[in-house]
Amino acid sequence: MPGNTQGIEGNHANSRPRFGIDAPGLVLGFAIGGPLLLLASLFDGFAPALSLTMRYTGSVLCAEAILMTLSSLYGKQRVIRRMIDSLQLHGGEQVLDVGCGRGLLLLEAARRLPCGRATGLDLWSTRDQSGNAAAATQHNAELAGVADRVRIDTGDMRHLPYADASFDAIVSSLAIHNLPTETDREQAVREIARVLKPGGRVALLDFRHTALYAQVLREAGLDVRRSWPEFRMFPWVWIVRGRKP
Template sequence: MQGKPRFGIDAPTLVLGFAIGGPLLLVLGCVGNRVLPSALAGTMIGTGAVMATEAVLMTLSSLYGKRILLRRMVDALGLHGDEKALDVGCGRGMLLLETASRLPRGRVTGLDLWSTRDQSGNAAEATARNAELAGLRERVQIDTGDMRHLPYADASFDVIVSSLAIHNLPTETDREQAVHEIARLLKPGGQLALLDFRHTAHYVQALREAGLDTRRSWPQFLMFPWVWVVRGRKA
């Protein structure tokens, strides 16, 4: 197999909408500046500029900023190389493979429901291909499942990671259930790192209720929208 892994764009429908709608509003606002009320034309131009800028920033975030932050997040785990790890909501595998690259004697499982709304081209086959292209397929297991009902035994993993996944659950109850499931699967002494742009304070609260020593980072501005990293360790 030839080529490099491709990890797609996060929230592709939203990015596409901004990429089309932003320039369109800019053009309409500029063209209609002479016939439309100045306030309306100005609003169209301003909104279009914001949407176009967000499309660019979100694309750069998916392609570059996220990769840098995930690498730093995995580095901070201080892995020994023989851990058993889980990536919850692994998507096309950027964090999955970043983790696998640190586990020459270990193994990482990636689990997802494979929603293409959340990531372009999201599919188990795409993740497997990326693992092959990265030369890490033998270290990776790919499963399909719901993070609210993780299909693994208690205390199964030394390390659990997740990136931009838990916020996709529709209610606070769902998200709390997923976080409690993550805590259930962690071995005593195990650690986790969850990156997200919403609800991270609730993740911290739920993990502390589950008995984990937990902290949240300062906002990280290499991604757009900016994100936080929640870290925890099980006693």
């Protein structure tokens, strides 16, 4: 495999790219609400059944906050690396990351492209990822030593600003599900198929709607397969892989 493929977290600790926490508002709500419910359940003023329910719910919220944080910081990196490996990049491809966020998937692709380029597209919503901004992604690319082979664009995945058949490979992680309607998600996946070159590969990672992604790609003529659930991330995810004839 061309390029440095040891992974983004292999950099020196003082110059390591940082990719934030997915769904930070939700994680914060769980992290605050869980302990509060556990504390409230200790008071004597509640009926035993209500105290038990509060204790159970608080424990679940605390566990979800911990699991989602660990998923963002550790599990996702390992799943993403395997996902990029499955594309079998040779080093000179044009790769698009749809909804790139702070660049974990984008930079893992760029490390494998000494003669190619990885393009990241996003609308930069901080609701979906903490600290999400084009400047943060550019800074991460510089820290990872791949800024010369990374391009960062602002745009809507439902209307990709690229010509037909522009990319050899297209990837996306935990991004398409953020679109508000099924029609929007279908449009985004059709756009992905449109800008993919013949013979190109696609890999879409998400924790819901992946059956829809697979269906739309098949309708666009791609050969498609959907993975088994991947439990190293929380919530667990599926990866839809396809190849354009």
